[in-house]
Every structure is written in structure tokens, then in C-alpha cells.
Amino acid sequence: MNVREGLIPTLLGSAVTAAGYAMKQRNSSNKAFANTIFGFGLAHIVLGAIDLVEHRR
Numbered sequence: 001m002n003v004r005e006g007l008i009p010t011l012l013g014s015a016v017t018a019a020g021y022a023m024k025q026r027n028s029s030n031k032a033f034a035n036t037i038f039g040f041g042l043a044h045i046v047l048g049a050i051d052l053v054e055h056r057r
Contacts, residue, residue, distance in 0.1 A: 006051025013044025 020038030023029045 004052060005055045006048040006053075008048070009044045010048030010052065013041045013046075013048055015041070016044060017041030 017038060018041070020034055020036075020041050023034035023037060024031065026034075
């Protein structure tokens, strides 16, 4: 199976960002923790996208 470099971090980042966003929408969740998870996911999306662009065929 041929998976492009950067695709897995981008998909993982999308899932983590969605989880962080869902946590931000809940009133009972810890906002600082939700923002941390959201930012961590966004960082993975950016770094994965950089890898995807850098290692194009």
C-alpha cells in the first residue's frame, strides 16, 4: 500500500481538531484543555500539509 508522506498526520490532525472543536462547544468541558487539543490538531494539519506539498511526485 502506497501512502503519501504527510497524509497520516493530516488525517490525524483533522480528527483531533474535530474533537477539540466538539469539546469547545460543550459548556461543561475545560476550555483551556479544549483549546490545547484544538491547536494540537491544527498543528498536525499544517505540518502534514507541508509534507504533502514538499514530497509531491
